[in-house]
Amino acid sequence: xxxxxxxxxxxxxxxxxxxxxxxxxxxxxxxxxxxxxxxxxxxxxxxxxxxxxxxxxxxxxxxxxxxxxxxxxxxxxxxxxxxxxxxxxxxxxxxxxxxxxxxxxxxxxxxxxxxxxxxxxxxxxxxxxxxxxxxxxxxxxxxxxxxxxxxxxxxxxxxxxxxxxxxxxxxxxxxxxxxxxxxxxxxxxxxxxxxxxxxxxxxxxxxxxxxxxxxxxxxxxxxxxxxxxxxxxxxxxxxxxxxxxxxxxxxxxxxxxxxxxxxxxxxxxxxxx
Numbered sequence: 001x002x003x004x005x006x007x008x009x010x011x012x013x014x015x016x017x018x019x020x021x022x023x024x025x026x027x028x029x030x031x032x033x034x035x036x037x038x039x040x041x042x043x044x045x046x047x048x049x050x051x052x053x054x055x056x057x058x059x060x061x062x063x064x065x066x067x068x069x070x071x072x073x074x075x076x077x078x079x080x081x082x083x084x085x086x087x088x089x090x091x092x093x094x095x096x097x098x099x100x101x102x103x104x105x106x107x108x109x110x111x112x113x114x115x116x117x118x119x120x121x122x123x124x125x126x127x128x129x130x131x132x133x134x135x136x137x138x139x140x141x142x143x144x145x146x147x148x149x150x151x152x153x154x155x156x157x158x159x160x161x162x163x164x165x166x167x168x169x170x171x172x173x174x175x176x177x178x179x180x181x182x183x184x185x186x187x188x189x190x191x192x193x194x195x196x197x198x199x200x201x202x203x204x205x206x207x208x209x210x211x212x213x214x215x216x217x218x219x220x221x222x223x224x225x226x227x228x229x230x231x232x233x234x235x236x237x238x239x240x241x242x243x244x245x246x247x248x249x250x251x252x253x254x255x256x257x258x259x260x261x262x263x264x265x266x267x268x269x270x271x272x273x
Contacts, residue, residue: 103123
């Protein structure tokens with residue numbers, strides 16, 4: 001039985017050359033393929049989501065979450081296996097990019113309309129930005145393990161595709177939607193702070209930097225990393241929330257702009273037909 005388990009783990013641990021984003025096709029084909037599939041999947045989800053009722057959307061969100069959680073379980077197993085059975089705290093699944101798989105699951109089961117709308121607003125703004133950022137700039141996510149590279153692209157590509165579809169079909173383009181997303185994000189950041197505090201107080205071994213805001217470790221996020229050594233942890237956390245809230249608002253703004261441009265184009269075509 002043990003040999004069978006090891007054989008399965010070795011299969012799941014299959015190696016490949018580390019993909020190089022935006023390199024020649026021979027080096028970057030995996031990223032290019034991922035981007036192409038992302039575009040196709042996004043179009044399919046948008047077309048499907050336009051006709052979904054509440055129950056169908058709930059089932060979709062639950063299914064989406066189950067897919068991401070399944071891949072996440074695989075990632076945790078492989079990282080632990082690669083480390084000789086020692087759990088890797090740095091990979092604990094509560095980073096910013098990890099949260100959509102939990103939020104989608106909660107949204108799918110939520111009975112309270114306000115809570116559900118807030119969770120969906122988070123997925124269509126904050127979740128969209130996080131997924132899209134990695135898909136377009138995956139410099140630090142690719143490794144030599146085939147399954148992990150697939151997991152990374154499925155996870156972040158799924159976040160971006162679902163976020164775009166929700167923003168295009170389900171979310172009201174208003175400041176109230178942004179505020180709802182900010183509230184959810186602020187709660188998640190608070191949970192991350194508490195988890196970092198617990199780790200720093202009682203565990204201390206390994207790297208545990210949820211949301212990359214643990215004051216014990218450096219924040220490697222562009223722009224935000226400039227502020228960390230200059231301000232107190234509390235002020236940095238506030239800057240963190242405000243910064244990501246701004247980019248989430250940008251996602252909403254771009255969506256509004258594209259919708260206006262699209263309507264204007266349709267109107268022009270009809271006038272000249």
